[in-house]
Amino acid sequence: MLHDALKKWFGFDSFKDGQEAIISSVLNQTNTLGILPTGSGKSLCYQLPTYINQKPTLIVSPLISLMDDQVMQMKLNGETSVSCVHSGMDEQERQFNLSKIKSSRFIFLSPEFLLQPFNIKLLNHLDLGLIVLDEAHCLSEWGYDFRPHYALIGKITRQFPQATILALTATAQPYLLNDINHMLNTKFTEIKTTMNRDNISLSHLNFDNDEGKLSWLLEFIQHSGPTIIYVSSKKICLTLAQAIYKEGYLTGIYHGDLTYQERHTVQHQFINNEIPIIVATSAFGMGINKKDIRTIIHFHLPTSPSSYMQEIGRAGRDGEMSQAISLYQPDDSFLLETLLFTDSITEDDITLFESGDLIDPIKLEMLTILNDYYSLNELITIFNTAYQRKQIAYKKMIGYKMLDSCRRQFLLNYFGEHDITKPVNCCDNDSELKNLAIYNRKKVKRKMNYNEKLQNLFN
Known part of the structure; x- marks a missing residue:
């Protein structure tokens, strides 16, 4: 089934190392920490489950450049049901993307944006299937003394108990799994390939x-x-x-x-x-x-x-x-x-x-x-x-x-x-x-x- 879905949505015949295991875990509604090296196709690990489940996905992303690149890649591949809001946008572009959130398949937002009470209400009526914590190593590295909103990520995930959580990174410190379990007050399954x-x-x-x-x-x-x-x-x-x-x-x-x-x-x-x-x-x-x-x-x-x-x-x-x-x-x-x-x-x-x-x-x-x-x-x-x-x-x-x-x-x-x-x-x-x-x-x-x-x- 997964290989058929991969062929249907992306035209690929096979998965890269780690992708299939992570996607299967997510589809089984298991909160998952996926650790794959740079360039190994981490974005596929949330895009394919989104297409299979036909429910919107929230991607919590730490950097504007990261959001811009992923949105651009999606649009180049024909995906138009995507919205993204960040501080680099002018007001017109920002308002346009805000208006698209409720109808988007993929929603890219920063933790700082989400933790503003008015902004999180924009998602309240969405039946999110998946919440993605992109570049999840930032939770440990930045979450306390650089980007404190990252340490409050559990406030966001608790509001969507029906959503599966997928944390993705290319590098994982030995303590990352324990950190995100503590920050989100839940238990993640770790799936890791070599770094x-x-x-x-x-x-x-x-x-x-x-x-x-x-x-x-x-x-x-x-x-x-x-x-x-x-x-x-x-x-x-x-x-x-x-x-x-x-x-x-x-x-x-x-x-x-x-x-x-x-x-x-x-x-x-x-x-x-x-x-x-x-x-x-x-x-x-x-x-x-x-x-x-x-x-x-x-x-x-x-x-x-x-x-x-x-x-x-x-x-x-x-x-x-x-x-x-x-x-x-x-x-x-x-x-x-x-x-x-x-x-x-x-x-x-x-x-x-x-x-x-x-x-x-x-x-x-x-x-x-x-x-x-x-x-x-x-x-x-x-x-x-x-x-x-x-x-x-x-x-x-x-x-x-x-x-x-x-x-x-x-x-x-x-x-x-x-x-x-x-x-x-x-x-x-x-x-x-x-x-x-x-x-x-x-x-x-x-x-x-x-x-x-x-x-x-x-x-």
């Missing part, structure tokens, strides 16, 4: 300073193919992009402070190979449907193996050989620790919050949101646990820079994977890796469009 992407080679380089890194980078990108370079901050993003552009390469920047239109433009240019290189913070990547990214460079190490696996997973979605290279210099450790721990909420912050004393406004806002769902004692436990997890993840990444054994084994062990078949091009510690040689052309003069030509005539 190993054997077409991505792993290597690492240590330098004495940032000048050494930059010198290596400017030479390396000549032949790196479509490339994302991840950095730790907006400031470094701008500085590095300027250096690359000065070297002669068309380069895009991407960080959280750009407007929706700026982010959309950069994504479009990168996807269409108008620019070969993106310099970005971790805000870039999810929802970017570019299959031929060949190189991921971390100018700064990420703060956890989960972040690293997510970000390098954006390479080689076409199955072709790709490479992930991380860089480090001694001052980076201070930078990473600052990013991780400076703004962390502590037990002292919660005590100040309880007594009504002065507290950082951002922390005050987050604790106010969370305290609506969790007791203060629960929050103390939650943030103490989060701090310990950050320390463990950070130490794991610091260990990665000095590793003399298999990098793939080291990373996957963190996620509980121990029986690993190593590819030929595995990592720089157990393979004779050769860097890819895909030429990136230097910038060319852009052709003026019609309006620009007119403007030049009259200036």
